[in-house]
Amino acid sequence: MSNFNYKDYIQDHLLNINGYKSLTYPKELSDFIKLDGNENPYGPSNKVTDALSNRNDYQLYPNSIDELKQTIADYLNVQPSNIVCGAGADAVINLIFSSLKNNYDDMQLATITPTFGMYKHDAMINNIDIDELEQEINYRPNGYYFDVDAEPQIALIFASPNNPTGQIMEKDSMLKLLDKGHMVIIDEAYIKFSQYQSYVELTKEYSNLIVIQTFSKWAGLAGLRIGYGIMNEELASTLNAIQQPYTITNYAMEAAIISLNDTEYLNDNVKKIIETRNNFINQLVDITNITPIPSEGNFVLCHLNKGANTDFHKFMYDKKILIRIYSDAILAKYARISIGTTDNMQKVLNAIEEWDKK
Amino acid sequence: MSNFNYKDYIQDHLLNINGYKSLTYPKELSDFIKLDGNENPYGPSNKVTDALSNRNDYQLYPNSIDELKQTIADYLNVQPSNIVCGAGADAVINLIFSSLKNNYDDMQLATITPTFGMYKHDAMINNIDIDELEQEINYRPNGYYFDVDAEPQIALIFASPNNPTGQIMEKDSMLKLLDKGHMVIIDEAYIKFSQYQSYVELTKEYSNLIVIQTFSKWAGLAGLRIGYGIMNEELASTLNAIQQPYTITNYAMEAAIISLNDTEYLNDNVKKIIETRNNFINQLVDITNITPIPSEGNFVLCHLNKGANTDFHKFMYDKKILIRIYSDAILAKYARISIGTTDNMQKVLNAIEEWDKK
Numbered sequence: 261m262s263n264f265n266y267k268d269y270i271q272d273h274l275l276n277i278n279g280y281k282s283l284t285y286p287k288e289l290s291d292f293i294k295l296d297g298n299e300n301p302y303g304p305s306n307k308v309t310d311a312l313s314n315r316n317d318y319q320l321y322p323n324s325i326d327e328l329k330q331t332i333a334d335y336l337n338v339q340p341s342n343i344v345c346g347a348g349a350d351a352v353i354n355l356i357f358s359s360l361k362n363n364y365d366d367m368q369l370a371t372i373t374p375t376f377g378m379y380k381h382d383a384m385i386n387n388i389d390i391d392e393l394e395q396e397i398n399y400r401p402n403g404y405y406f407d408v409d410a411e412p413q414i415a416l417i418f419a420s421p422n423n424p425t426g427q428i429m430e431k432d433s434m435l436k437l438l439d440k441g442h443m444v445i446i447d448e449a450y451i452k453f454s455q456y457q458s459y460v461e462l463t464k465e466y467s468n469l470i471v472i473q474t475f476s477k478w479a480g481l482a483g484l485r486i487g488y489g490i491m492n493e494e495l496a497s498t499l500n501a502i503q504q505p506y507t508i509t510n511y512a513m514e515a516a517i518i519s520l521n522d523t524e525y526l527n528d529n530v531k532k533i534i535e536t537r538n539n540f541i542n543q544l545v546d547i548t549n550i551t552p553i554p555s556e557g558n559f560v561l562c563h564l565n566k567g568a569n570t571d572f573h574k575f576m577y578d579k580k581i582l583i584r585i586y587s588d589a590i591l592a593k594y595a596r597i598s599i600g601t602t603d604n605m606q607k608v609l610n611a612i613e614e615w616d617k618k
Numbered sequence: 619m620s621n622f623n624y625k626d627y628i629q630d631h632l633l634n635i636n637g638y639k640s641l642t643y644p645k646e647l648s649d650f651i652k653l654d655g656n657e658n659p660y661g662p663s664n665k666v667t668d669a670l671s672n673r674n675d676y677q678l679y680p681n682s683i684d685e686l687k688q689t690i691a692d693y694l695n696v697q698p699s700n701i702v703c704g705a706g707a708d709a710v711i712n713l714i715f716s717s718l719k720n721n722y723d724d725m726q727l728a729t730i731t732p733t734f735g736m737y738k739h740d741a742m743i744n745n746i747d748i749d750e751l752e753q754e755i756n757y758r759p760n761g762y763y764f765d766v767d768a769e770p771q772i773a774l775i776f777a778s779p780n781n782p783t784g785q786i787m788e789k790d791s792m793l794k795l796l797d798k799g800h801m802v803i804i805d806e807a808y809i810k811f812s813q814y815q816s817y818v819e820l821t822k823e824y825s826n827l828i829v830i831q832t833f834s835k836w837a838g839l840a841g842l843r844i845g846y847g848i849m850n851e852e853l854a855s856t857l858n859a860i861q862q863p864y865t866i867t868n869y870a871m872e873a874a875i876i877s878l879n880d881t882e883y884l885n886d887n888v889k890k891i892i893e894t895r896n897n898f899i900n901q902l903v904d905i906t907n908i909t910p911i912p913s914e915g916n917f918v919l920c921h922l923n924k925g926a927n928t929d930f931h932k933f934m935y936d937k938k939i940l941i942r943i944y945s946d947a948i949l950a951k952y953a954r955i956s957i958g959t960t961d962n963m964q965k966v967l968n969a970i971e972e973w974d975k976k
Binding site: 364 | 621622624626627628629632633635636637638640641642643652655657658659660661662666667670671674675676677678679680681682684705706708709712716717718719720722723725743773799801824825826834838839840841842843850852853856858859860861862863864865867868869873
């Protein structure tokens with residue numbers, strides 16, 4: 261009726277963004293082996309499941325996150341004032357990006373490619389240019405590195421281990437970036453599956469280092485959305501002030517706290533996943549048409565030596581196995597397979613062997 | 619170690635923002651009657667509680683929200699393409715604000731005061747100036763109005779019923795703003811408790827109208843965080859594209875869908891709450907030192923005719939009754955009391971009568 265054009269109100273850079281393509285379950289999920297989301301096949305601690313089935317306060321707004329922050333801080337040997345929580349690591353990363361100076365101030369972000377697609381998405385929606393340094397997949401045996409020769413005011417984000425390549429960011433490379441004064445964000449969503457140490461301890465030494473972690477994978481809580489960042493307390497205080505209240509539910513908070521008090525059980529599952537991953541890789545090595553990339557995560561990126569990744573995906577789907585492929589050119593010949601139970605990974609191997617001989 | 623100042627990286631307008639003060643539970647919540655959060659005393663549908671206690675997929679990332687959108691669309695007689703979901707109405711409002719042009723483009727927002735504090739908070743964090751037209755509390759018997767004489771490119775946000783005053787925005791006033799071509803956002807978090815109609819139907823006629831609703835109050839699901847906006851499909855498509863994936867959990871989606879299939883039960887509870895509210899107001903009228911404001915919500919704003927609101931709050935707290943007071947000058951003599959069960963509201967009345975005679 262009125263003379264209204266929504267484009268007059270919306271920031272120009274948002275008008276032509278493609279949405280992040282999130283995963284959708286197939287109709288009969290229980291018929292499938294789900295290895296497309298890097299999810300924990302053993303689920304959460306039983307203590308979590310028990311406690312949550314006894315809660316009954318859906319009608320109440322979530323309580324303060326102070327207890328969760330304290331528990332995480334104790335676990336990591338940092339202060340609660342160093343912690344920023346969010347509904348998943350995604351939310352913490354987007355909160356950071358939303359706070360950063362942007363194209364109005366010539367701020368720039370950099371990362372590698374291939375990496376987790378949300379970094380680019382979040383940079384775009386927050387109007388920040390992002391440079392993606394193309395990275396030869398499986399470049400070095402001990403990880404990947406990034407060398408930048410730019411003005412100090414550039415922020416960098418890296419996943420370590422990287423998703424989907426599975427490598428950690430080399431410590432020396434990171435220290436160089438930190439010493440140059442860049443803001444460096446390290447996303448450690450998969451660090452528990454790595455033989456390498458977390459960089460959390462370094463946040464005490466470097467006020468320009470932010471480390472992101474999550475309960476999604478190692479604690480089996482992807483569905484409850486709990487992530488956090490560890491950083492210098494001034495930045496944490498600013499981010500906490502601009503945070504939406506009530507984003508982490510009481511269920512999520514209780515599950516996270518219980519998980520941190522049941523690490524023995526959860527770490528045993530992590531060990532099982534690491535063993536399964538290493539066995540899986542060892543067995544893949546003998547298969548002609550697929551080449552696994554060494555991985556520090558709960559997934560393995562596989563180079564396909566024949567056919568299109570869409571064909572491989574379809575073959576596996578028909579075998580009721582869900583895996584992840586990408587439309588990016590750099591990943592056109594790859595598929596990412598998450599690590600499931602030992603039994604399920606045997607089924608995956610059998611399927612791949614069948615595909616190999618086809 | 620390095621020459622790093624986080625202020626070089628963070629947008630200037632974010633450096634001195636005070637966080638939104640969210641509610642915190644007292645240590646022994648079960649000893650208290652909680653009437654500070656406009657929560658539903660009857661909780662969610664029993665079918666929700668049953669279904670959720672049988673789910674056990676905490677380890678999986680949330681599924682697509684398509685089914686939820688379709689269910690909401692059917693319920694409201696709109697199209698799924700008109701819907702934007704978020705983790706609570708708060709998230710939808712912040713998503714909209716984050717998409718709006720801001721101070722770089724001289725965009726301006728306007729609202730009334732007193733109103734829901736998140737509007738101002740979200741405007742600030744998104745670098746948008748917000749004008750707050752001071753509103754005489756309880757101005758007109760049929761609602762409040764807003765008259766603006768500004769350039770068309772101003773976005774307006776109103777809660778209807780308004781929190782904490784309890785009044786709806788008059789339809790005539792809103793139509794005038796829409797006809798002028800402003801973007802108008804109406805937050806209907808409390809509309810189910812009102813005798814007036816929702817403005818959702820008008821979104822079909824006015825592409826500049828956005829209506830926000832939530833499952834938090836009428837469906838007793840504040841703790842699961844599910845809100846949504848109804849708007850023209852171009853704007854909805856833009857907002858959906860910049861939305862974070864996985865913000866609504868499987869638990870929340872299932873709870874919302876079940877609620878929309880159990881509206882008879884939930885509407886009966888809403889009716890009970892409305893009756894309790896009306897009785898509560900009628901009884902308050904006879905008490906000397908307190909004056910209730912007529913309310914279309916599940917809460918009553920009360921003018922205190924003696925003492926400071928902090929004293930009243932403390933008196934009620936000592937009686938184990940949690941109510942809401944504000945630090946804003948315009949609300950210095952007021953307290954907001956949410957509507958609980960009939961039994962609990964009798965206890966509240968007894969406490970107020972005791973306070974009155976003190």
